[in-house]
Amino acid sequence: xxxxxxxxxxxxxxxxxxxxxxxxxxxxxxxxxxxxxxxxxxxxxxxxxxxxxxxxxxxxxxxxxxxxxxxxxxxxxx
Numbered sequence: 530x531x532x533x534x535x536x537x538x539x540x541x542x543x544x545x546x547x548x549x550x551x552x553x554x555x556x557x558x559x560x561x562x563x564x565x566x567x568x569x570x571x572x573x574x575x576x577x578x579x580x581x582x583x584x585x586x587x588x589x590x591x592x593x594x595x596x597x598x599x600x601x602x603x604x605x606x607x
Contacts, residue, residue, distance in 0.1 A: 531558030532578055534588035538596050541589070556599065557592045564591025 531550040532550075533558025548555075 530561055530582065530588055531555070533557065533585055534560050534564075534592045535591040538592035541593055542596055542600075544600075553559025556595050557588060560590075561588035562591065562596045563595055564588050567591065567594075573599070 535553035535555070535607055538556060539553055539558060549579045561584075567590075
């Protein structure tokens, strides 16, 4: 799931990022947790442990948010 969400986030936000496939997977996995947490915070219960369209969408949105934060941090450090 992390690889799928990370890859979809990279497709949605192309550009040079340090790392590689491992960073993409990590962003996808953490993004899945972030997306689920954000949905719970907003009162939705769409995040499940199953691989389905809703879970992939949730994980991808979380990964996109995380990728934006990651890019902001790495830009300021560079």
